[in-house]
Amino acid sequence: MLDKLKTEVYDANMRLPKLGLVTFTWGNVSGIDRDKGLFVIKPSGVDYDDLKPSDMVVVDLNGKVVEGNMNPSSDTPTHTVLYNAFPKIGGIVHTHSEMAVAFASARLDIPAVNTTHADTFYNDIPVTEPLTKAEIEDAYEENTGKVIVKTFADRGLDYDATPGCLVGQHGPFTWGATPDKAVYNAKVLEVCANIAYHATMLTHKDIHVPQYLLDKHYYRKHGANAYYGQNNPDSKNHAAREEK
Numbered sequence: 001m002l003d004k005l006k007t008e009v010y011d012a013n014m015r016l017p018k019l020g021l022v023t024f025t026w027g028n029v030s031g032i033d034r035d036k037g038l039f040v041i042k043p044s045g046v047d048y049d050d051l052k053p054s055d056m057v058v059v060d061l062n063g064k065v066v067e068g069n070m071n072p073s074s075d076t077p078t079h080t081v082l083y084n085a086f087p088k089i090g091g092i093v094h095t096h097s098e099m100a101v102a103f104a105s106a107r108l109d110i111p112a113v114n115t116t117h118a119d120t121f122y123n124d125i126p127v128t129e130p131l132t133k134a135e136i137e138d139a140y141e142e143n144t145g146k147v148i149v150k151t152f153a154d155r156g157l158d159y160d161a162t163p164g165c166l167v168g169q170h171g172p173f174t175w176g177a178t179p180d181k182a183v184y185n186a187k188v189l190e191v192c193a194n195i196a197y198h199a200t201m202l203t204h205k206d207i208h209v210p211q212y213l214l215d216k217h218y219y220r221k222h223g224a225n226a227y228y229g230q231n232n233p234d235s236k237n238h239a240a241r242e243e244k
Protein backbone atom coordinates (compact mmCIF):
# COMPACT_ATOMS: atom_id res chain seq x y z
CA MET A 1 0.00 0.00 0.00
CA LEU A 2 1.22 3.49 -0.94
CA ASP A 3 4.62 2.16 -2.02
CA LYS A 4 5.46 5.28 -4.04
CA LEU A 5 4.66 7.56 -1.09
CA LYS A 6 6.65 5.28 1.24
CA THR A 7 9.71 5.72 -0.97
CA GLU A 8 9.15 9.49 -1.16
CA VAL A 9 8.86 9.73 2.64
CA TYR A 10 11.86 7.41 3.14
CA ASP A 11 13.98 9.59 0.81
CA ALA A 12 12.86 12.73 2.66
CA ASN A 13 13.72 11.18 6.05
CA MET A 14 17.17 10.24 4.77
CA ARG A 15 17.86 13.89 3.87
CA LEU A 16 17.54 14.94 7.53
CA PRO A 17 20.92 13.52 8.69
CA LYS A 18 22.55 14.42 5.37
CA LEU A 19 21.49 18.06 5.88
CA GLY A 20 22.73 18.02 9.48
CA LEU A 21 19.22 18.56 10.84
CA VAL A 22 19.11 15.54 13.16
CA THR A 23 21.38 13.48 15.41
CA PHE A 24 20.86 9.80 16.28
CA THR A 25 17.18 8.89 15.70
CA TRP A 26 15.78 12.33 16.43
CA GLY A 27 13.24 13.92 14.11
CA ASN A 28 10.84 12.51 11.54
CA VAL A 29 9.18 13.17 8.17
CA SER A 30 5.72 12.19 6.93
CA GLY A 31 3.79 12.59 3.68
CA ILE A 32 0.08 12.35 2.93
CA ASP A 33 -2.12 10.97 0.17
CA ARG A 34 -5.06 13.34 0.49
CA ASP A 35 -7.24 11.27 -1.88
CA LYS A 36 -6.92 8.20 0.35
CA GLY A 37 -6.87 10.16 3.61
CA LEU A 38 -3.76 8.27 4.67
CA PHE A 39 -0.28 9.44 5.57
CA VAL A 40 3.06 7.66 5.78
CA ILE A 41 5.55 8.31 8.58
CA LYS A 42 8.89 6.89 9.67
CA PRO A 43 8.87 4.24 12.44
CA SER A 44 9.84 5.30 15.96
CA GLY A 45 13.40 5.06 17.25
CA VAL A 46 14.94 3.41 14.19
CA ASP A 47 18.43 4.52 13.22
CA TYR A 48 18.39 6.32 9.87
CA ASP A 49 21.14 3.98 8.61
CA ASP A 50 18.82 1.02 9.23
CA LEU A 51 15.68 2.49 7.67
CA LYS A 52 14.10 1.01 4.53
CA PRO A 53 11.13 2.31 2.50
CA SER A 54 9.15 -0.77 3.53
CA ASP A 55 9.57 0.24 7.21
CA MET A 56 7.39 3.31 6.74
CA VAL A 57 4.11 3.14 8.64
CA VAL A 58 0.72 4.02 7.12
CA VAL A 59 -1.66 5.98 9.38
CA ASP A 60 -5.18 7.34 8.86
CA LEU A 61 -6.33 10.86 9.75
CA ASN A 62 -7.57 9.62 13.11
CA GLY A 63 -3.99 8.63 13.88
CA LYS A 64 -4.75 4.89 13.59
CA VAL A 65 -2.09 2.63 12.09
CA VAL A 66 -3.53 0.90 9.02
CA GLU A 67 -0.33 -0.79 7.83
CA GLY A 68 3.14 -1.35 9.26
CA ASN A 69 5.23 -3.80 11.23
CA MET A 70 6.71 -1.17 13.53
CA ASN A 71 5.35 1.51 15.84
CA PRO A 72 5.03 4.86 14.03
CA SER A 73 7.00 7.90 15.13
CA SER A 74 6.15 9.07 18.65
CA ASP A 75 5.17 12.39 17.02
CA THR A 76 2.47 10.78 14.87
CA PRO A 77 -0.36 12.48 16.87
CA THR A 78 1.28 15.85 16.15
CA HIS A 79 1.43 15.12 12.42
CA THR A 80 -2.20 13.92 12.58
CA VAL A 81 -3.40 17.19 14.14
CA LEU A 82 -1.50 19.26 11.56
CA TYR A 83 -2.77 17.32 8.53
CA ASN A 84 -6.33 17.79 9.79
CA ALA A 85 -5.88 21.47 10.59
CA PHE A 86 -3.77 22.52 7.56
CA PRO A 87 -5.50 20.98 4.50
CA LYS A 88 -3.07 22.37 1.93
CA ILE A 89 0.03 20.63 3.28
CA GLY A 90 1.41 17.41 1.82
CA GLY A 91 4.40 16.78 4.07
CA ILE A 92 5.57 17.51 7.63
CA VAL A 93 9.02 17.51 9.22
CA HIS A 94 10.11 17.62 12.84
CA THR A 95 13.80 18.05 13.69
CA HIS A 96 16.01 18.97 16.60
CA SER A 97 18.23 21.25 14.53
CA GLU A 98 20.31 23.04 17.09
CA MET A 99 19.86 26.75 16.52
CA ALA A 100 16.13 26.31 15.99
CA VAL A 101 15.96 24.36 19.26
CA ALA A 102 17.97 27.13 20.95
CA PHE A 103 15.34 29.67 19.90
CA ALA A 104 12.55 27.28 20.98
CA SER A 105 14.29 26.74 24.34
CA ALA A 106 14.64 30.50 24.82
CA ARG A 107 11.00 30.88 23.79
CA LEU A 108 11.92 33.36 21.05
CA ASP A 109 10.47 33.74 17.56
CA ILE A 110 13.01 33.49 14.76
CA PRO A 111 12.88 37.08 13.45
CA ALA A 112 12.78 37.84 9.73
CA VAL A 113 16.10 39.65 9.44
CA ASN A 114 16.87 39.28 5.73
CA THR A 115 15.79 38.12 2.28
CA THR A 116 16.86 34.51 2.94
CA HIS A 117 14.10 34.38 5.53
CA ALA A 118 11.62 36.35 3.39
CA ASP A 119 12.01 33.93 0.48
CA THR A 120 10.43 31.11 2.51
CA PHE A 121 8.74 32.54 5.60
CA TYR A 122 6.43 35.54 5.22
CA ASN A 123 6.60 36.37 8.94
CA ASP A 124 8.81 35.85 11.94
CA ILE A 125 8.75 32.10 12.63
CA PRO A 126 6.55 31.88 15.71
CA VAL A 127 7.36 30.04 18.92
CA THR A 128 4.46 28.52 20.81
CA GLU A 129 3.86 28.78 24.52
CA PRO A 130 5.38 25.75 26.23
CA LEU A 131 2.83 23.03 26.94
CA THR A 132 1.29 23.09 30.39
CA LYS A 133 1.77 20.30 32.94
CA ALA A 134 -1.68 18.93 32.09
CA GLU A 135 -0.97 19.11 28.32
CA ILE A 136 2.29 17.21 28.82
CA GLU A 137 0.91 14.58 31.16
CA ASP A 138 -2.00 13.68 28.91
CA ALA A 139 -2.05 13.46 25.07
CA TYR A 140 1.36 15.18 24.89
CA GLU A 141 2.04 14.78 21.18
CA GLU A 142 -1.55 15.63 20.22
CA ASN A 143 -1.34 18.77 22.36
CA THR A 144 1.95 19.62 20.64
CA GLY A 145 0.05 19.77 17.35
CA LYS A 146 -2.81 21.69 18.92
CA VAL A 147 -0.51 24.38 20.36
CA ILE A 148 0.96 24.96 16.87
CA VAL A 149 -2.52 25.35 15.37
CA LYS A 150 -3.58 27.63 18.26
CA THR A 151 -0.49 29.82 17.84
CA PHE A 152 -1.21 30.36 14.14
CA ALA A 153 -4.88 31.10 14.84
CA ASP A 154 -4.14 33.45 17.74
CA ARG A 155 -1.55 35.35 15.72
CA GLY A 156 -3.55 35.40 12.50
CA LEU A 157 -0.77 33.67 10.57
CA ASP A 158 -1.25 31.88 7.25
CA TYR A 159 0.30 28.41 7.56
CA ASP A 160 0.92 28.32 3.81
CA ALA A 161 2.84 31.60 3.89
CA THR A 162 4.85 30.72 7.00
CA PRO A 163 5.47 26.96 6.73
CA GLY A 164 7.03 26.40 10.12
CA CYS A 165 6.76 26.83 13.87
CA LEU A 166 8.87 26.37 16.99
CA VAL A 167 7.23 24.44 19.82
CA GLY A 168 8.34 26.19 23.00
CA GLN A 169 11.09 24.30 24.86
CA HIS A 170 10.96 21.54 22.24
CA GLY A 171 11.84 22.29 18.63
CA PRO A 172 10.80 23.05 15.04
CA PHE A 173 8.05 21.63 12.90
CA THR A 174 7.89 22.58 9.23
CA TRP A 175 5.52 21.61 6.43
CA GLY A 176 5.08 22.02 2.69
CA ALA A 177 3.29 20.79 -0.43
CA THR A 178 5.47 17.65 -0.41
CA PRO A 179 7.71 15.85 2.11
CA ASP A 180 10.74 17.09 0.18
CA LYS A 181 9.51 20.69 0.32
CA ALA A 182 8.93 20.32 4.06
CA VAL A 183 12.57 19.14 4.42
CA TYR A 184 13.71 22.15 2.35
CA ASN A 185 11.75 24.44 4.69
CA ALA A 186 13.30 22.72 7.73
CA LYS A 187 16.80 23.46 6.43
CA VAL A 188 15.92 27.06 5.55
CA LEU A 189 14.45 27.49 9.05
CA GLU A 190 17.73 26.31 10.63
CA VAL A 191 19.79 28.58 8.35
CA CYS A 192 17.53 31.53 9.22
CA ALA A 193 17.86 30.78 12.94
CA ASN A 194 21.64 30.81 12.63
CA ILE A 195 21.71 34.07 10.69
CA ALA A 196 19.22 35.73 13.04
CA TYR A 197 21.27 34.66 16.07
CA HIS A 198 24.51 36.08 14.66
CA ALA A 199 22.93 39.30 13.36
CA THR A 200 21.33 39.92 16.74
CA MET A 201 24.60 39.15 18.58
CA LEU A 202 26.55 41.46 16.25
CA THR A 203 24.20 44.38 16.80
CA HIS A 204 22.61 43.62 20.19
CA LYS A 205 19.48 44.91 18.54
CA ASP A 206 16.06 43.62 17.64
CA ILE A 207 16.30 43.30 13.83
CA HIS A 208 13.40 42.92 11.41
CA VAL A 209 13.18 43.46 7.68
CA PRO A 210 10.50 45.95 6.59
CA GLN A 211 7.09 44.63 5.60
CA TYR A 212 7.52 45.82 2.00
CA LEU A 213 10.52 43.50 1.62
CA LEU A 214 8.55 40.56 3.00
CA ASP A 215 5.74 41.46 0.58
CA LYS A 216 8.11 41.64 -2.39
CA HIS A 217 9.59 38.22 -1.74
CA TYR A 218 6.32 36.58 -0.83
CA TYR A 219 4.41 37.81 -3.88
CA ARG A 220 7.37 37.15 -6.15
CA LYS A 221 7.17 33.52 -5.05
CA HIS A 222 3.45 33.04 -4.50
CA GLY A 223 2.22 35.47 -7.14
CA ALA A 224 2.74 34.93 -10.86
CA ASN A 225 5.08 32.02 -11.38
CA ALA A 226 6.96 34.06 -13.99
CA TYR A 227 10.14 33.71 -12.02
CA TYR A 228 11.33 32.46 -8.73
CA GLY A 229 14.71 30.86 -9.21
CA GLN A 230 15.47 27.21 -8.62
CA ASN A 231 12.90 26.84 -5.83
CA ASN A 232 9.89 26.98 -8.08
CA PRO A 233 9.57 24.11 -10.58
CA ASP A 234 6.80 26.07 -12.31
CA SER A 235 9.06 28.99 -13.08
CA LYS A 236 10.04 29.61 -16.74
CA ASN A 237 13.70 29.57 -15.77
CA HIS A 238 13.37 26.17 -14.18
CA ALA A 239 11.68 24.76 -17.29
CA ALA A 240 14.30 26.33 -19.56
CA ARG A 241 17.07 24.79 -17.48
CA GLU A 242 15.36 21.38 -17.61
CA GLU A 243 15.39 21.51 -21.44
CA LYS A 244 19.17 21.91 -21.63
Ligand SMILES: O=C(CO)[C@@H](O)[C@H](O)COP(=O)(O)O
Binding pocket: 025, 026, 027, 028, 043, 044, 045, 046, 072, 073, 074, 075, 094, 096
Ligand atom coordinates in the same frame (compact mmCIF):
# COMPACT_ATOMS: atom_id res chain seq x y z
O1 LIG B 1 10.92 15.17 19.66
C1 LIG B 1 11.16 14.01 19.90
C2 LIG B 1 11.66 13.60 21.22
O2 LIG B 1 11.83 14.77 22.02
C3 LIG B 1 10.99 12.99 18.81
O3 LIG B 1 10.77 13.68 17.60
C4 LIG B 1 12.23 12.16 18.59
O4 LIG B 1 13.27 13.05 18.27
C5 LIG B 1 12.03 11.20 17.43
O5 LIG B 1 11.07 10.29 17.83
P1 LIG B 1 10.62 9.12 16.83
O6 LIG B 1 10.13 9.76 15.56
O7 LIG B 1 11.84 8.27 16.57
O8 LIG B 1 9.53 8.41 17.60
